[in-house]
Amino acid sequence: MTMQVAYYKGCLASLSAKELDISTRALAPKLGYELLELESVTCCGAGDIHEAEPDYYLHLNARILAYAQDTGADTLMTVCNVCTLNLRQANHQLQIDAALRERVNDNLESVGVSRYEGTVEVKHFLWLVAGESFETLKQVAHKGLKGLKIAPFYGCQILRPSKLLGFEDPDNPDSLERIIAACGGVAVDYPAKVKCCGFPIIQAREDTALAELIQPIEQAMEAGADAMVTPCPLCHLSLDAWQSKLRKQTGKDFKMPIFHLSQLIGVAAGLADSELKFRRHVVSMQPVLDKLSV
Amino acid sequence: MNVGLKIWRYNASTGDRALREYEVDVSDEATLLDTLDAVKDRVDGSLAYRKSCRMMICGSCGMRVDGGAVLACKVRIADITAGGRVPVVSAMGNLPIVKDLVVDMDPFWAKMRAVQPYLTPRYDQALERENVVPQQQMDVIHKESLCINCGCCVSECNSMESDPDFLGPAALAKGFRFVGDPREGAVPERLDRYSAEHGLWDCTRCYFCNERCPKGVDPRDAIAKLGAEAMRHGIDSDMAAKHAKWFVVSAKTTGWLRETELVPKTQGVVKAIKEIKFAMSLLPKGKVPSPFPPHVAAEVHESRELYDLVKQQDRGGALGIVQGEKALSRIEHGHDGSGGERHPYGEGSFATPYLPGQGPEDDPNVVALLETAPSARTAVSDTAAAPLLPAVSDTADGNAGTPVSDTSGEDTKA
Numbered sequence: 001m002t003m004q005v006a007y008y009k010g011c012l013a014s015l016s017a018k019e020l021d022i023s024t025r026a027l028a029p030k031l032g033y034e035l036l037e038l039e040s041v042t043c044c045g046a047g048d049i050h051e052a053e054p055d056y057y058l059h060l061n062a063r064i065l066a067y068a069q070d071t072g073a074d075t076l077m078t079v080c081n082v083c084t085l086n087l088r089q090a091n092h093q094l095q096i097d098a099a100l101r102e103r104v105n106d107n108l109e110s111v112g113v114s115r116y117e118g119t120v121e122v123k124h125f126l127w128l129v130a131g132e133s134f135e136t137l138k139q140v141a142h143k144g145l146k147g148l149k150i151a152p153f154y155g156c157q158i159l160r161p162s163k164l165l166g167f168e169d170p171d172n173p174d175s176l177e178r179i180i181a182a183c184g185g186v187a188v189d190y191p192a193k194v195k196c197c198g199f200p201i202i203q204a205r206e207d208t209a210l211a212e213l214i215q216p217i218e219q220a221m222e223a224g225a226d227a228m229v230t231p232c233p234l235c236h237l238s239l240d241a242w243q244s245k246l247r248k249q250t251g252k253d254f255k256m257p258i259f260h261l262s263q264l265i266g267v268a269a270g271l272a273d274s275e276l277k278f279r280r281h282v283v284s285m286q287p288v289l290d291k292l293s294v
Numbered sequence: 295m296n297v298g299l300k301i302w303r304y305n306a307s308t309g310d311r312a313l314r315e316y317e318v319d320v321s322d323e324a325t326l327l328d329t330l331d332a333v334k335d336r337v338d339g340s341l342a343y344r345k346s347c348r349m350m351i352c353g354s355c356g357m358r359v360d361g362g363a364v365l366a367c368k369v370r371i372a373d374i375t376a377g378g379r380v381p382v383v384s385a386m387g388n389l390p391i392v393k394d395l396v397v398d399m400d401p402f403w404a405k406m407r408a409v410q411p412y413l414t415p416r417y418d419q420a421l422e423r424e425n426v427v428p429q430q431q432m433d434v435i436h437k438e439s440l441c442i443n444c445g446c447c448v449s450e451c452n453s454m455e456s457d458p459d460f461l462g463p464a465a466l467a468k469g470f471r472f473v474g475d476p477r478e479g480a481v482p483e484r485l486d487r488y489s490a491e492h493g494l495w496d497c498t499r500c501y502f503c504n505e506r507c508p509k510g511v512d513p514r515d516a517i518a519k520l521g522a523e524a525m526r527h528g529i530d531s532d533m534a535a536k537h538a539k540w541f542v543v544s545a546k547t548t549g550w551l552r553e554t555e556l557v558p559k560t561q562g563v564v565k566a567i568k569e570i571k572f573a574m575s576l577l578p579k580g581k582v583p584s585p586f587p588p589h590v591a592a593e594v595h596e597s598r599e600l601y602d603l604v605k606q607q608d609r610g611g612a613l614g615i616v617q618g619e620k621a622l623s624r625i626e627h628g629h630d631g632s633g634g635e636r637h638p639y640g641e642g643s644f645a646t647p648y649l650p651g652q653g654p655e656d657d658p659n660v661v662a663l664l665e666t667a668p669s670a671r672t673a674v675s676d677t678a679a680a681p682l683l684p685a686v687s688d689t690a691d692g693n694a695g696t697p698v699s700d701t702s703g704e705d706t707k708a
Contacts (some may be wrong), residue, residue, distance in 0.1 A: 011551035015583040016576075040593040042549035047499050048541035051521040054614025055607070059600045060545055089622070096621035107607075111599040156452075160501035161512070163625050170505055171362050191361075196452040196500035203560045204534035205496055211456035212498060241576055280580050 005075040005128075006068035006120070007035035010083040011043050012233035019277035020233050023262040024079055024125065026275035030140045031133045036071040038064070044086040047200060061090030062104045066116040076122045079262070081232035085157040087122040088164050094118055124158055126231040126261055127167045130175035137182050141268035144184030146292055150264065151188050151220030151228040152176030155235040156196050170194065176229060179261070183268035190219035197230075199238040206245070213238055214246055217254050227288045229259040236260055241282045257285045267292065295322050297329060297375045301341065302384035304391050314338075315380070320371060326383070327355050327366035330395075343395035350508060353442030356449065357395045358384045363449035365508045386449035388458075401458075402445050405465040409488065413472060416479030431476040434616050438471035438516050440509045447503035447513045459492040463503035463513030466494055470516040473523055474612060485524040494520045495534035510623070519612035526611035536560050546598045549591025554582055 007028075013021040028035050041064045043049075050057040064087060068076040078084045094101045095118040105115040129137055159170040168175055171194065177187040193216060198209030217239060220228050230236050240258040247253045259267075263276050278285040298317045304310070318332040327345055334341045346352040348367045355366040359374055359381050374381045389397040447463040454460045461469075469488050472478050488494050494517050503513040525535055537560040544552045557573070558566040576582050583589075591597070609617060 011553065014550060014589055015553045016581045018580060040591055040596070042591045042594065042597045043541065043545050043551050045541055045545060046551075047518070048538035049545060050615070051518045052525050052535075052538040052542050053601075053604070053610070054518070054522055054612070055604045055609040055617070056542065056545070056601055056614075058614065058618065059604055060597065063596065063600065089618070092625060093618035093621040096624050097618070100617060100621065107600060107603050110603065111596045112593075113596055156500045156502075161504040161514075164622070171360070196498045198456075198498060200499045201453070201496065201534065203557065204532065204537055205453075205457070205498075208453055208457040208460075208496060209498065212452055237581070241579075241581055244575060245572070282576060282579050282581065 002029075002032055002034050003075075003132075004034045004036055004071070004073045005077040005123075006038055006071045006073045008038060008041060008044075008064060008068070008076055008078050008083060008087070010078065010080040010233070011046075012237065013079055017233040017236060017260070017280075019280045020079055020236070020260045020262060022277050023260060023266045023271065023275055026271050027140075027262050027266050027269060030269055031129065032136050033077070033128070033133075035077070036073055038067050038071070041067050044083045046082050046086065050086065050089075057086070058090050058093065058100075059104055059107060061087050062094055062116050063108060063113050065091055065094070065120050065122075066108055066114045068120045069116055070114055074119060074121060075128075076120050077125055077128060078122060079125045079231075080234065081124070081155045081157040082234055084122060084124045085164060091118070091120065091122055092164060124167075124231060126158065126175055126179075129261075129265065130179055131167075134178070134182065137179065137265065141183040141265060143268055143270045145180075145264075145268050146184065146294075148185045148288065148291060149188050149224055149226045150180045150185045150259070151190060151216075151223060151225035152180060152193055153197070153216050153220070153228050153230040153235060153239065154194050155230060155232040156194075158231055159194055176231070176261070179265065180229070183265060185264075185268075188220065188223040188225045190216070190223045192216040192219045197232075197235040197238040198242075199234045202238060202242060209238075210242070210246060210249055213242055214250065214252075217243065217246070217256050218252070221254055221256060225256070226291060227257040227259055227285075229261055229264045231261045233260065243283055255283060255287075257281070257283055257288045259285075295320055295324070295372065297371050298380045299329065299333075299371075299375070300380055300382045301333075301394070302382070303341070303394050304385070306391070306393055313382070322372055324371050325367050326359065326364070326369045326371050326374065329371045330366060330383075341395075342393040351442060353444035356386050356397075356444040356446045358386055358449065361450075363387070363446035363506045365444055365446065368508050386445055388448050388451055388454050388462075389445065397445070399445065402443075402448060402464065405461050406443070406468060408461060409465045409469040409472075410484070411465075411468045411472070413475060413477055414480035414483075416477065425477060427476050434612070435471050435474040437511050437619065438467045438474070441467055441471070441511045442509055444508065446506045446508055447511070450500075450502035450506060452500040452502060453496050453498045457492060457496055460496045461488070461493055463497075463517065466497075466520060467511050467513040467516035469494075470520050470523075470612070473520060481523070482527050482529065485520065485527055485529045488520055489524050489529050489532055489535070494524070495532045515615060515619075519615050522611045522615060533560050533562075542601075546601050547594070548588045549594040549597050550589050552585060552588065554585045 009021050042060055045057040045060055094104060094116060109115055154173055158165060159173060162170040180187040195215060196212045198212035202209040228239060236258055243254055266276050296317060296319050298315060300313050300315045303312050303314050316333045316337055318329060318336060320329050320332050327348060330343055344354040346354045350365055350368050356363055357366055363386050385391045385395050385397050389401060392398050448454060451462055454462045469484060473481055473484050497517045501514050507513060540556055540559040541551060557569060573582050
């Protein structure tokens, strides 16, 4: 049975993390989802427009939700932690506060966008896979991961603030662990899996950000991980692309391969190389792929 | 009820650290603090922890349970030992330990002092008559005023762990408590001070502070409000502020983040040139997408028009965040979006309060009485309906704003 969901890919999956978009599109039908395109939506503003122009942030997100509503789907699927928090926060405000919704809707209407009636639920791809599609996942992941040791890295804004996200216990999440196990991998545990990757301040406060970034990578390494997996393209960019900066700063060359969640499941589901696009990663995925091909 | 818990003990004079397990009998309703009292009274009198009010007001008993900061007087021991679990209790993070569960709060207070946690009066206001502030203007800083200085938000702050000089969530939330105060006379100076190195732009948005705060202050949101106010006042020379502004430009022009231009727009051309080697290493992987042709959303003119519209409606700065707080606070009280505007005393909600001898079953008018009371109160403050924040929007050019006590919204904007 196919379920239609509106698909919000966000900025990074459209640009530097195209491999996330490509692998998600390839995987979705196998898991029973038809992704409905949103041609007219914009950036959710990350935390940045929320901070620079908060009222504009609310309107941008209301516009995204209105376009999602127009598809007829009741779920808007995200593939990024930051998009998830931004959209859910705006959605809660619009769903609960009728006066605020009226004002925003009047503005949307006056620029030609449909009024948003509060009918859409924003769900991250991780939550769909670990939730309603978990049984399907077990069938889809037929190729397995050959006991590969995977360190799950959640990132912040899919866990906290839990009153807005609320899929699982923010201090003891297990959705990634369950998915790794269902795909035939072995999840390794380490304390920093729920901490920050440093990405939001990686340009403005590089030293602070790198001191945050090194913790999960180093701990995953010590826990014996062959690779890490994350549901967030910002975490991915930070973990993957900034490893060279860590090497320069600390002399430690981790060479830790980083999976997008859709790629990890994609490998277990037997997606083709052209659907996984590992060559777009900065840190080579080859050592992991070699282990899988033995 | 017999419960077990483990406590990280620490003796500063010997440097000994040890995880000890304890078992005590406590009542079913006991809090963690009650349980610690039982351990200290009956098992080991040398156990050290802070306490005072026992009712979530004094902020003394911040400590960690299984790595997460809590107020010991707020947590029920039955909840954290459910299913035979043995919780691990330890001192808060990001502060030096004095003994067992007691941390040295001096660094915490030093940061509090650094944000000048007292009003800088605008003497021009008070010359003629008492400075009356409408409730609506005080509502802007309601959440930040709830802070009890317990330090739970600081305990897991990821930025402070990596940069111990970071002012941190508690001090910055306190800062907004004064920036948003209509009686404050030095708003631009405060925003300038808080925008310095180790200030508000150090926040990495890990949201641990919001998660941990036992009083609903939501310090990360307060930091965002400070950022919004700083940018509204033109205090935006920090790289992080430029970073944020580029997102706004992107959303207006192409709809999507103009990712490759983000680095020079944030760091400036000179510093960006130094990053070229790094950028070149990412180029072959497609991590530096070409800005040409730009990735443009369909109907992006709507996004641009929305921006213009929103700017005209003048809910800039922190107000844009404050306006959503009413809805978000309802989530904490168990309201979801399904019912729309629910009556706070409606069916299936909290019990209706009533006066002695006037139970709702005796007098149905009591409900009506309670409904009218709040609006009677707000009528007093109707004179200042429009601006929730003091009229400080023009202060970038040195105008300290209009005295709040004269107050109609139209006047302050004029």
